Amino acid sequence: MRVLVTRRWPAQVEQALQDRFDTVLNASDEPLTAAELARAMDEFDVLCPTVSDRIDAAAMDGGNSVRLIANYGVGFDHIDLATAKAKGIAVTNTPGVLTDATADIAMTLLLMAARRAGEGERELREGRWTGWRPTHLVGSGVEGKVLGLVGMGRIAVAAARRARHGFGMRIAYYGRHPCDPAVAAELEAEFFPELHALLAASDFVSLHVPGGAETANLIDAAAIAAMKPGSYLINTARGGVLDHEALADALDRGHLAGAGLDVYPHEPDVPEALLGLENVVLLPHLGSATAETRIAMGMKALANIEAFARGEPLPDRVA
Numbered sequence: 001m002r003v004l005v006t007r008r009w010p011a012q013v014e015q016a017l018q019d020r021f022d023t024v025l026n027a028s029d030e031p032l033t034a035a036e037l038a039r040a041m042d043e044f045d046v047l048c049p050t051v052s053d054r055i056d057a058a059a060m061d062g063g064n065s066v067r068l069i070a071n072y073g074v075g076f077d078h079i080d081l082a083t084a085k086a087k088g089i090a091v092t093n094t095p096g097v098l099t100d101a102t103a104d105i106a107m108t109l110l111l112m113a114a115r116r117a118g119e120g121e122r123e124l125r126e127g128r129w130t131g132w133r134p135t136h137l138v139g140s141g142v143e144g145k146v147l148g149l150v151g152m153g154r155i156a157v158a159a160a161r162r163a164r165h166g167f168g169m170r171i172a173y174y175g176r177h178p179c180d181p182a183v184a185a186e187l188e189a190e191f192f193p194e195l196h197a198l199l200a201a202s203d204f205v206s207l208h209v210p211g212g213a214e215t216a217n218l219i220d221a222a223a224i225a226a227m228k229p230g231s232y233l234i235n236t237a238r239g240g241v242l243d244h245e246a247l248a249d250a251l252d253r254g255h256l257a258g259a260g261l262d263v264y265p266h267e268p269d270v271p272e273a274l275l276g277l278e279n280v281v282l283l284p285h286l287g288s289a290t291a292e293t294r295i296a297m298g299m300k301a302l303a304n305i306e307a308f309a310r311g312e313p314l315p316d317r318v319a
């Protein structure tokens with residue numbers, strides 16, 4: 001079976017793939033062009049893309065040889081599932097193994113925004129720090145504050161556990177339905193069936209919904225206006241979920257005290273309006289970036305390819 005890996009993966013996973021399949025790696029780690037992706041769909045049996053590859057209908061237009069798209073990542077909004085299904089191409093992802101790493105980054109952003117860590121580091125490195133004083137870079141405490149989660153999937157629950165058990169925050173969440181009662185009881189979590197009601201009740205809001213058409217611009221200008229004055233917004237989900245112009249405006253006016261972002265609508269571009277603001281922490285999509293997690297993601301993709309090669313049900317099939 002011919003397998004194409006579109007970006008560099010951890011060395012041991014690349015080796016494992018090469019040991020088992022006729023694998024073409026991407027030594028340069030340069031993203032493939034749309035034309036190269038489309039060509040690959042005609043040349044390989046398995047394509048292993050990441051969030052940085054756009055697998056849309058045009059990319060699958062030829063699509064006459066690839067039978068499995070084994071995505072390296074849990075999110076798959078960069079893959080047109082309807083077209084894949086129509087063409088009989090199976091799609092798998094890597095759920096579960098990046099939950100803790102991503103929840104850690106949500107908490108990193110929350111604490112950095114609350115405690116103005118980015119501002120402080122910039123000040124120090126630029127030689128502007130004049131020494132300790134009682135009114136210097138005073139931020140917000142988090143204990144006893146309400147963390148409002150938008151979506152209550154695996155990563156949201158892991159972030160809520162950290163916030164509740166580690167930092168004494170109160171937990172509230174919005175979702176299509178209440179979560180597992182045992183989880184709700186453990187976290188003493190309050191369910192909000194209405195998004196704007198959750199936003200109005202939260203001191204910190206953290207986004208945990210999948211990307212794609214259904215959630216595009218979910219947090220728009222009206223939603224941001226519904227947030228508590230002086231509150232904070234954290235996004236480790238997908239950039240398309242959030243109106244960044246409206247966010248920049250709310251941060252600039254002081255309606256929001258701060259924000260922490262790990263994802264953007266057109267990565268690696270970062271919305272210009274945010275770059276000049278002190279009260280936003282901007283990370284380059286680091287949610288799953290631990291050595292342990294990146295290996296586990298690769299091994300999960302490999303397990304899906306092996307199941308496919310054996311003609312067995314795919315463990316993480318999404319289409």
Ligand code: DGY
Pocket residue numbers: 051072073074075076098287288
């Ligand atoms: C994912 O898995 O969807 C992340 O965003 C990329 O690591």
